[in-house]
Amino acid sequence: MQRFPVSSGEGPLDSDRSREPAGTATATINEQGIVTGWSDSARRLLGYATSEVIGLPAARLLADAGTGTPTTRRIPSGQERWNGTVALRHRDGHRLDVELLAHHWTPTGEGAKWLVVSPVPGRPRTPWSEPMEQWAFTQSPCRTAIFDTDLRLLRANARMERALSLPEAAMRGLRLPDIAPDPASEETERRMRLALETGESQRVDAFVHRAGTGGEQGWQTSLTPLRGPDGRVRGVCLAAHDRAGAERARQQTSLPTEADALIGTSLNSARTAQELCDVTVPRLADFMAVDLLDPPPSGNEPYSDPVAEPVTMCRTAVRSVLEGSPESPVGVGGTTVYPALSPPAECLAAGRGAVHATNDPVIARWVARDPGAAWIREHGVHSVMTVPLRSGGTTVGLAVLGRHQRPEPFGPEDLRLMERLTTRAAVSMRDARRHSRERTNTMALQRSLLPQSLPVQSALEIASRYLPASTESGVGGDWFDVIPLSGARVALVVGDVVGHGMRAAATMGRLRTAVRTLADVDLPPDELLTHLDDLIIHLSADEAGPEGAGDAAGGIGTTCLYVVYDPVSRCCTIARAGHPPPAVVSPEGAVYLLDVPAGPPLGLGGLPFESVETELPEGSILTLYTDGLLQIRDHDVDDALDSMFAALARPAATLETVCDRVLTGLLTHRPEDDVALLVARTRVLHGDRVAVWELPPDPSLVALARRRTTDQLTAWGLDEAAFVTELMVSELVTNAIRYGRPPIQLRLIHENSTLICEVSDSSSTAPHLRRARTFDEGGRGLLLIAQLAERWGTRHAPVGKTIWAEQSLAGYCGTP
Template structure:
């Protein structure tokens, strides 16, 4: 080691440097290195030290000062030039360190080199910086020059050969490093593109996915130099040995790296090729991850925008939810959940899992969630809703196949879904599932079990029916809906995972929020390999005093009776201000049921929070439609009047008829 001042004159030297240069420290102090050892390598070291002083960056030399009495070509050991800075960051001196490893076995040298420089590759998420770190790590300790060219769009094994054509493959020159300051080995500027012929060693390296060594006298390199000015330039600077290595991470190739020697007389060995592959693998992992991050952030933002941002406020259940994205290389999937208020104070709970990962799966999830909400607004029973959803998935898969979509998503074929409807008046829950795990129930007395819901086929198969299951849930029961990622643990089987989930939900919890946290804490020991959606609902029962129902006859005189009954009940509830609008709604709905429906006819009023729900049911399946009445028509204006007075209205069908309902807000009435 030796220390030189900013004027490049020697200040200190250790005993080893004294032996190499043949002088004592006192004899060399104040002299520049070319004056001490008049050799070409000393001139190069002097230029490197000046560059270190001016830039403040370390410099590396393939060869440094050698003994003045050394015979033959004067090439000393690899040398580093490190600027020495004060507390303010100003360069005050340069340390020259020559590492002599002549007695160290080559295998140990490679291991040491990999350890020394491997940590310097992939230090930032910047693609160009990582490529340059690869080139800097290889020069001068492995090669005399290095070039890193990247594909503009990283692809998998199936995509790289498609980038090759009769005209060759186009890559972007991302990093260059050379022991020669001018970097004459590269014709293309950093950031520019270069085209390699289809039969060149670079194209063959990309196609095969493995590295290779060449002498510049090999026929493949000679042919390449005849076709490509870049290869001709590499030979012109005196390169005698080449390595071409794919920049590859797992099954994804992101580019290629070229390493060459023209100053070092030794040709590349198989051990050198192994070391270059280790370097490029570390760089590829950083580059691939940096390129994946924006795409994964976009996919995550898309998926989160398609999931419920807030859960609706309703009286049927108390809700908590969790969504955890997958942590594997597959990327974000298509798990989703939803809470949909329905007519009659009921609520629908939905959990689904779209097959596949990535943006396509997230987009399919968004389309299915929208379809479920649309079908839920029509008040379809769970089995009919899943049948319509099954038809939609089949159409999506047909459209995907027609446009050449990926087989792995197939438009959503294999998607699973669980749809449940809970009625707080009757405390009954109706469910149907399409290939989805059954929900877990915890009753107030502590019993834990899976609901026996018939297992329908996954969506997209077509032609197979779905069945519903109906059960009565005591008030305060916990209903847990989840996707299979929650039970898919790498360190336990499904039975153990179920036992853990049962134990977690069975523990007394003040809120569904705390129940969600306990379930995830009990089941997740690592970031999940698949997406997880978890929805936990605590059931409520509507006070019987808030519900009133009366049976009516087909006598038109019962319309006045229905108005009187509704008025009396509203006065009992203290909603006198809502009497006028309610009388109009009741008159229209009951009149339609008597005129067009069939017995039995029932009028029901439900008071839920600040909402009044008026329902009229009969056994006819005929559905009324709102229409525009003409000037001299005596009828046809009733439903238009209901639609104007009520906040919303609609029809829902049952096994024995239909129910026409209308909701009005009691706030500010």
């Protein structure tokens, strides 16, 4: 049981009630009976200041509090509202009998409490008067009429006059069938007589047919007997509600909320335009067309002066209550031309909508001048509305609406509602166009950062594919690369940057450049990924700034697969950082995944990467890909792998065919994530293209090394390259004997149009190119090699190093 003893007051009392009706004292009381809110009007009513009441038991305000008289009221449990008279004690001691109304309620996020209100005594109230009664009758939203006991009309309000198309003076004293002779009037009068005889209210669906409509208005009509002071029935009140109008009002009230959920579901202007039409027809119009400016405006400049010349637009969406939308003279995708001074052109110029009846001179002039406006006359359109699609001061298009099925014309409420809907659509279209521009720029950046052509090399036959994501999130950061290395080796790289958009593409470009730089140092795959991991950590820290603010996740979570293939040894060295392993197709047609330790994604730091080596037979197909290829809608990864294996297992004449089969077999739609695919068939440099000699650490054997080199070049038909090659071999072998440690090895590789000379020793000390001074006896060997070779460098091994130099054989005899 709730003890309820206190009245309350008006004004701002706490966060529960910031405003209250004038002349109302308000207070709040919690479940324990403690006053928690006290308004200024309550203070005027009982004389207590807020500080004197808040926190005190409400029972202390009772007139009989402390007298032992049990006058405290109790409200039964579960009752949500109570009203009655309570005797309260004013602060100066006198007794007040106050009418109270109490509500039990629970504000959002707070506990239950009682809200107690009371009118302040002595405050002037608006008296009830006969004029107010008259106003209520004449201004009622219902169509109302009063009939006497002879069922003759006594009074009719303004809405009833409009419904019957007659003034009250012309109808007074007439029966309803006399006013509107039709069966509905007869039935209504019969029900009115029944109300007079029984004293009970009656209902009918329609009390009259409106002249010229040929159908019922959908009025829901109540017939109420009117009783005098003696209880006798003295007449009948007819009150009619327009069901269709109420339904339209309900739809107009709910339409904006529904439109917010239905318009702009995708970043596609054409789809948004069609969604706008679908929301509007048939709830607001019988026909609607949306035309967009083509090309779309740029910037925030308003559309300028379309009145001076015809306006050309693209019809983007249509909707009609008639099948096939016959009102539209052109189909979706066609061109619409609005003449100067036509309502659509003026609507675009003014930047605001307009409503016209078809008998307006401006509409008549438009129909007469423009064959494209013949639909207005041909389909009996009686009301036309034009509304621009505007957002942020920019007009992107125009909506043209018509009514020919429903009888009522467009009104100001319809125009305001349509302007709200078109603004919603225009905002979505503006976002779509901005997204489209950003996507185009991102794709341009992405493609500029990807390899424009694959490098010429003899170790692998290569084909590739790249498909950008089709989702609204935009292009991602997937990439691939083919990097020639020393010793005729080739590195294959596939990576996937987390995220989408310009940022992901830019990060991809930085990482691809970093991989190429690290590959140029000839790092092993696992060491290369370690350095790349450190680089991403530093980049992310730089982006975060000294305070750690901002988006520091750029590049973190990137996956990468790095493969090095040596065509001389047929050895393939692989390491991966969170990336899917490569697939291999053996020359016999068997398909399998290479077992490579996964490694963590890049940017996490502190975790090692491992590389594995495997020997691949000549003609093996190595397939590298990003995870977008396996993310097939409605399929799991195992099904996707089975589909990929099946595509790879089919014999194909070229690797281009292999790529096409893989994409066709796995992707039945545009991918939701970027897809990078790199397919390589292994080649082998056989012994007839490679010469290797072990050399003792004896300076006198340098001449022997030169002679063997000359003999090998003669066997290869490269006599013209002998002089330059002898010089390089002489310098490299001399340096290895003088500064390195045995064993020393000389290797020559004839790779198509390139001759590679390599000298290896077990010392890890690498030479450095420097410019020798005038009187220096040494230091010119590497400078000479740098001048003679196209490329040269140092490659470290687990034990020792290799100094290598490449020279082009283009134009030499014996070159392929």
